[in-house]
Amino acid sequence: xxxxxxxxxxxxNSSHHxxxxxxxxxxxxxxxxxxxxxxxxVDDAVSAAHTAFYHSEWKSMSQEARADILxxxxxxxxxxxxxxxxxxxxxxxxxxxxxxxxxxxxxxxFKVMSxxxxxxxxxxxxxxxxRAGFSINSREFSPIGVCxxxxxxxxxLVMAGWxxxxxxxxxxxxxxxxxxxxxASAYILAEILKDSGVPAGVVNIITGGADVGRALISxxxxxxxxxxxxxxxxxEILKSVAPHVLKATMELGGKSANIVLNDAxxxxxxxGALYAFLYHSGQACDSGTRLLIQDEIYxxxxxxxxxxxxxxxxxxxxxxxxxxxPVVSEKQLxxxxxxxxxxxxxxxxxxxxxxxxxxxxxKNGFFIEPTAFLISPKNTIFHEEVFGPVVxxxxxxxxxxxxxxxxxxKYGLAGAVWTNDNEKAHMIASQLEAGTVWINxxxxxxxxxxxGGFKQSGxxxxxxxxxxxxxxxxxxxxxxxxxxxxxxxxxxxxx
Ligand code: NAD
Numbered sequence: 001x002x003x004x005x006x007x008x009x010x011x012x013n014s015s016h017h018x019x020x021x022x023x024x025x026x027x028x029x030x031x032x033x034x035x036x037x038x039x040x041x042v043d044d045a046v047s048a049a050h051t052a053f054y055h056s057e058w059k060s061m062s063q064e065a066r067a068d069i070l071x072x073x074x075x076x077x078x079x080x081x082x083x084x085x086x087x088x089x090x091x092x093x094x095x096x097x098x099x100x101x102x103x104x105x106x107x108x109x110f111k112v113m114s115x116x117x118x119x120x121x122x123x124x125x126x127x128x129x130x131r132a133g134f135s136i137n138s139r140e141f142s143p144i145g146v147c148x149x150x151x152x153x154x155x156x157l158v159m160a161g162w163x164x165x166x167x168x169x170x171x172x173x174x175x176x177x178x179x180x181x182x183x184a185s186a187y188i189l190a191e192i193l194k195d196s197g198v199p200a201g202v203v204n205i206i207t208g209g210a211d212v213g214r215a216l217i218s219x220x221x222x223x224x225x226x227x228x229x230x231x232x233x234x235x236e237i238l239k240s241v242a243p244h245v246l247k248a249t250m251e252l253g254g255k256s257a258n259i260v261l262n263d264a265x266x267x268x269x270x271x272g273a274l275y276a277f278l279y280h281s282g283q284a285c286d287s288g289t290r291l292l293i294q295d296e297i298y299x300x301x302x303x304x305x306x307x308x309x310x311x312x313x314x315x316x317x318x319x320x321x322x323x324x325x326p327v328v329s330e331k332q333l334x335x336x337x338x339x340x341x342x343x344x345x346x347x348x349x350x351x352x353x354x355x356x357x358x359x360x361x362x363k364n365g366f367f368i369e370p371t372a373f374l375i376s377p378k379n380t381i382f383h384e385e386v387f388g389p390v391v392x393x394x395x396x397x398x399x400x401x402x403x404x405x406x407x408x409x410k411y412g413l414a415g416a417v418w419t420n421d422n423e424k425a426h427m428i429a430s431q432l433e434a435g436t437v438w439i440n441x442x443x444x445x446x447x448x449x450x451x452g453g454f455k456q457s458g459x460x461x462x463x464x465x466x467x468x469x470x471x472x473x474x475x476x477x478x479x480x481x482x483x484x485x486x487x488x489x490x491x492x493x494x495x
Pocket of ligand 1: 154210214217286452
């Protein structure tokens, strides 16, 4: 497969003829060659987005027409779901179950965005602020303009959808940069966008590394940056956009606390805790990687946990029943293994796992055993995001202690509580410094609700009305309701 640049509605070769390869993390085999954009290609992509925003029918297109396009995209994703699932498995190391869920969720997201676009009110009179005989005050919303959007490799299709959906719903234009590890599904999405009637230049898609990302965000025609990735890179991006006072939304890292109370349903909490940190081999930003367990339930919980974790086996992603696949790359594997080795050397107890799988049919892939340590806040992995199948378990006595432990983090993306006491659950949820809190649940998201982080987990939100608003500028329009000169409030102010 050859992945070209999608610029101004056309699939193009890189102008400096540079191609790189993406690999299947399950077996190291080549998946695709992708064209790496030059600075000129980045400039062409941004210029196309700029022209589409200022000099095409896109800006004046009705919300109904935008909604129809979004619905078509949703339907075409469903039509091509088998092909996308196959590609996503190879390109990103997703299991078939995850890839199917990703495709389904992305199609649903575009459908929801279609409804949002249809119902979006771009002009609203504020009755409470207006005063009869004096003023009619209203809000007018305008698309923010040309956006630079950068996504990571863990949920390539979903992340591309979360970025492109609001662009189309609000009338912005974009250059989306996918991660170099996972260029494939966004390429199919580009074909779908073209087939669904997205006008040329409205969405441009390129793939590349940090240098391409830097060239994109520093382009003078960009009006907003929407970034999903690590907190470290997020900080670098914020520094570089500050001189231009660019609007920026940041979806960054996490170290989410998963709290199990004494009165929790034991079986549910154990399975929930495993799902929370092992889904997609722990490569989800909201993974429950700090497992906080109350002292009375701890022995029974751990007995069940250590027996149940054996049922989650690293498996080739070509096996449709695989529950856990590889991590995305050798680089990511090395990062995770160095966190594991560091924790082994710190004051911590290895409870299970802790090694790379190097045997049998998994030997050419990047597989790591599900790993659990008993840790305290003194340990590095209590604070640092590992982004792999590794959990740190910490015991606590009181609910106050659990809340303090949970909030002892620079991150604040998500968290969860497992308990049969609903009142206690909501009290804890209200105390957690986290953008999403689940009660007896994990990882589930709702496109109608905001997703994003407190503290260093981000700035702004994706999805929900909050996500849409971040692509709109608001204008206050003051209309006088009194056109008699002598009754104007300012009549005697300067004359
Ligand atoms: P990363 O920060 O290394 O890279 C993310 C993207 O930024 C990639 O496309 C990369 O090419 C690009 N990039 C890297 N350096 C750049 C620079 N200096 N300027 C511009 N672009 C640059 O992250 P990753 O390893 O790809 O992804 C894992 C991280 O993403 C984790 O920290 C995870 O928590 C986070 N994440 C967050 C969310 C969320 O919604 N909060 C969702 C998914 C992943």
